[in-house]
Amino acid sequence: xxxxxxxxxxxxxxxxxxxxxxxxxxxxxxxxxxxxxxxxxxxxxxxxxxxxxxxxxxxxxxxxxxxxxxxxxxxxxxxxxxxxxxxxxxxxxxxxxxxxxxxxxxxxxxxxxxxxxxxxxxxxxxxxxxxxxxxxxxxxxxxxxxxxxxxxxxxxxxxxxxxxxxxxxxxxxxxxxxxxxxxxxxxxxxxxxxxxxxxxxxxxxxxxxxxxxxxxxxxxxxxxxxxxxxxxxxxxxxxxxxxxxxxxxxxxxxxxxxxxxxxxxxxxxxxxxxxxxxxxxxxxxxxxxxxxxxxxxxxxxxxxxxxxxxxxxxxxxxxxxxxxxxxxxxxxxxxxxxxxxxxxxxxxxxxxxxxxxxxxxxxxxxxxxxxxxxxxxxxxxxxxxxxxxxxxxxxxxxxx
Numbered sequence: 001x002x003x004x005x006x007x008x009x010x011x012x013x014x015x016x017x018x019x020x021x022x023x024x025x026x027x028x029x030x031x032x033x034x035x036x037x038x039x040x041x042x043x044x045x046x047x048x049x050x051x052x053x054x055x056x057x058x059x060x061x062x063x064x065x066x067x068x069x070x071x072x073x074x075x076x077x078x079x080x081x082x083x084x085x086x087x088x089x090x091x092x093x094x095x096x097x098x099x100x101x102x103x104x105x106x107x108x109x110x111x112x113x114x115x116x117x118x119x120x121x122x123x124x125x126x127x128x129x130x131x132x133x134x135x136x137x138x139x140x141x142x143x144x145x146x147x148x149x150x151x152x153x154x155x156x157x158x159x160x161x162x163x164x165x166x167x168x169x170x171x172x173x174x175x176x177x178x179x180x181x182x183x184x185x186x187x188x189x190x191x192x193x194x195x196x197x198x199x200x201x202x203x204x205x206x207x208x209x210x211x212x213x214x215x216x217x218x219x220x221x222x223x224x225x226x227x228x229x230x231x232x233x234x235x236x237x238x239x240x241x242x243x244x245x246x247x248x249x250x251x252x253x254x255x256x257x258x259x260x261x262x263x264x265x266x267x268x269x270x271x272x273x274x275x276x277x278x279x280x281x282x283x284x285x286x287x288x289x290x291x292x293x294x295x296x297x298x299x300x301x302x303x304x305x306x307x308x309x310x311x312x313x314x315x316x317x318x319x320x321x322x323x324x325x326x327x328x329x330x331x332x333x334x335x336x337x338x339x340x341x342x343x344x345x346x347x348x349x350x351x352x353x354x355x356x357x358x359x360x361x362x363x364x365x366x367x368x369x370x371x372x373x374x375x376x377x378x379x380x381x382x383x384x385x386x387x388x389x390x391x392x393x394x395x396x397x398x399x400x
Contacts, residue, residue, distance in 0.1 A: 009121075010115075010121070011112070011113065011119075011120055011121025011122070012120065012121055012122045013120070019319060019320075022319035022320070022322040023124065023315060023316075023318075023319040025319075025322055026126075026152075026153055026315055026318040026319050026321075026322055027106055027126060027315065029152040029153065030106075030126045030149050030152060030313065030318075031104075031106070031126075033145065033148050033149055033152060034104040034126075034128055034145070034149075035104075037102070037128075037141075037145055037148075038102050039102040039103060039104040039128050039145075040102060040103060040104070041103075041104055041105065041106070042086065042089065042103050042104075042105055043105065043107060044079065044082065044085035044086060044088075044089055044105070044107065045079070045085070046078060046079050046107075046108075047068070047076050047077070047078060047079070048076065048077055048079055048085055048088075049074060049075070049076060049077075050062075050065070050067065050075040050076065050077050051075075052077075052084055052085060052088050053065065053077060053080060053081065053084055055084075055301045057271060057272065057297065057301070058084060058271060058272040058298055058301055059271070060080050060081060060084075060111075063112070064080060064111045064112055064113070065077040065078070065080045065110075065111065065112070066078040066080075066110050066111075066112065066121075078110040079107070079108075079109055079110060080109055080110055080111045081109055081111075082105055082107060082109060082125060082127060082312060083127075083129065083272070083295065083298070083310060083312075084272075084298070086103060086105065086129050086131075086310075087295075087298045087299045087301070087302055087308070088302045090103075090131050090299055090302075090303075090306065091299060091302035091303030091304070092302070092303070094131075095303065095304065099131065099132025099133065099306070100130055100131060100132040100133035100138070101129075101130075101131040101132055102128070102129075102130055102131075103128065103129045103131065104126070104127065104128045104129075105125075105126065105127060105129075106124075106125070106126045106315075107124075107125065108122055108123060108124050108125070109122075109123050109125055110122055110123075111123075120316065123314060123315075123316065124314075124315040124316055125312045125313065125314060125315060126149075126312070126313050126315055126318075127292070127310055127311050127312030127313060128142065128145055128310050128311065129308060129309075129310035130142050130308065130309050130310060131299065131306055131307075131308045132306050132307065132308070133307060133308075133309075134294075134296060134307035136243075136246060136247065136250065138307070138309060139247060139275070139276050139294060139309060140247070140250060140251070142292065142309045142310060142311060143159070143247075143251065143276075143278060143292075143311075144254070145311075146159070146278065146280060146290055146292060146311045146313075147159060147254070147256075147280075149290065149311075149313055150280045150282065150289065150290055150313070153282075153318045153321045153322055154282040154283075154289075154321050156282060156283040157259060157280060157281065157282045157283075158258075158259045158260070158261055158280070158281050159251075159256065159259060159260050159261070159278055159279070159280055159281075160219075160261045160262070160263040160266055160278060160279045160280075160281065161244065161247065161248060161251075161260070161261070161262050161263065161266070161276065161277075161278050162244075162262070162263050162264055162265070162266025162267065162276070162277045162278070163240040163241070163243065163244045163264075163275065163276055163277065164267065164273035164274055164275060164276075164277050164293060164294075165236055165237075165239070165240035165274060165275055166215075166228075166237055166240040166241060166244075166264065167185065167188070167212075167215065167267045168236075168274075169235060169236035169237040169240065170208045170211055170212055170233075170237055171184060171185075171208075171212070173206075173208040173235075173237075174203055174206070174208055174209065180199070182271075183199060184196065184199050184200070184212065185267050187199060187216075188212070188215050188216045188265050188267050189265070189267050191216040191217075191265060192216075193216065193217070196212070196213065196216065197213065200212055200213055207231060207232075207233065208233075208237075210231075211228075211231055211233065211237070214227075214228075214264075215264045215265045215267075216265035217265070218262070218263070218264040218265065219261065219262070219263045219264070219265065220261060220262060221258075221260075221261065221262065222248070222262075224262040224263075224264060225241065225244065225245050225248065225262055228241050228264060229241055229245075240275075243275070243276070244262070244276065247276060248260070248262060263279075266278070266279060272295045272297070272298040273293040273294065273295050274294055274295055274296045274297055275293065275294030275295075275296065275309070276293055276294050276309075277291075277292070277293035277294075278291070278292055278293060278311070279291050279292075280313075282317075282321060285317060287317075288314075289313060289314050289317040289318065289321075290311055290312070290313045290314070291311060291312060292309070292310055292311020292312065293309065293310075293311075294307070294308070294309040295308055295309065295310075296308065331359070331378060331379050331380060332359045332360055332361040332378070332380050333358050333359045333360065333380070333381065333382060334353060334358055334359075334360045334361075334380065334382045334383070334384050334392075335360070335361050335362075335363055335371060335374065335375045335378075335380045335382070335383045335384070336349050336350050336353070336360055336361070336362050336363060336383075336384045336386060337363035337365065337368060337371040337383060337384070337385050337386065338363065338385075338386045338387075339368075339385065339386065339387040342386050342387050345386045346362055346363070346386050347362070349384060349386050349390060350362050353384075361380065363383075368383075368385060371383060371385075372393070372395070375395055376395055380395065381394065381395050381396050382394060382395065383395060
């Protein structure tokens with residue numbers, strides 16, 4: 001039998017050194033943003049009952065979840081999503097709190113993906129949830145926080161807006177079974193025009209079918225909204241387009257310019273979204289680094305109805321944006337070595353220097369020559385030698 005003791009499971013990996021520092025720095029920046037906006041941190045369990053993620057209208061495909069059982073044989077899953085557990089927690093623990101309830105989190109989610117998809121099965125996320133507030137002001141608050149978060153880690157970004165209600169109202173008019181609706185959603189999300197045509201051809205040329213054909217191609221600025229409005233849709237689809245124009249106009253007043261786009265093919269995989277949906281992209285990364293939207297019916301699956309909206313940022317992506325230029329000087333500045341009999345004083349010297357802000361290492365070598373060789377190999381420019389007096393050697397200049 002093959003021994004896996006030196007390997008990590010498929011889809012996960014070890015994180016080392018500067019990448020860890022980049023993760024912590026990205027986390028620090030987002031924590032500062034969220035707390036300054038009045039959000040308070042929560043942590044949900046890494047293990048949840050399967051029932052949390054299998055509710056009608058909010059289910060995550062069971063094949064995408066890591067599963068286990070507890071001592072009573074009840075089915076558990078490793079948390080595949082953060083929004084559903086927060087909705088559960090709000091129903092169970094926060095019903096007495098004044099609304100709106102502002103929460104933020106920093107935790108990992110676990111989902112299985114097809115082989116060769118390139119997606120990690122463990123994803124570190126930070127995000128916010130604004131519970132108990134609806135309407136334009138609430139959506140602007142959440143999207144504003146998302147913009148501030150993405151700006152904290154990237155200089156070049158764009159925000160794409162869509163509306164989950166538009167897709168939902170169109171497919172509901174076609175009276176399709178849930179499986180067919182999900183298949184159409186997946187092809188629109190993937191912008192697979194050929195497959196989408198094959199699914200819609202049997203449905204004829206109704207206005208709804210024609211609109212669905214156009215959705216994945218409608219990406220851009222205000223002209224996208226103008227074309228969709230020319231379809232003269234009615235009911236909920238027209239209301240979704242009208243609200244999207246209102247929100248787009250309000251966000252343009254923030255000076256986003258070409259950073260703000262409309263994507264009517266933005267149909268999130270999570271079926272609990274009911275209103276505006278949005279994604280954040282940065283230069284050089286194909287997939288979104290941030291996704292979110294409005295989910296007004298989700299909390300009611302666990303308790304009393306409560307409108308809500310939120311977003312999550314992919315912290316692996318955020319860290320990768322910081323790492324190349326933030327942490328090039330992460331090595332120690334000083335190696336502190338003690339002569340024989342002065343080993344305890346090394347710790348005193350380290351305390352003094354680190355308190356002053358220097359990055360230092362304590363030498364574990366027996367001789368000065370060994371300490372010097374190590375410092376050269378590691379690129380540490382200064383060796384401080386602790387004896388009756390403390391003297392320093394500049395490795396680069398060779399001065400004592």
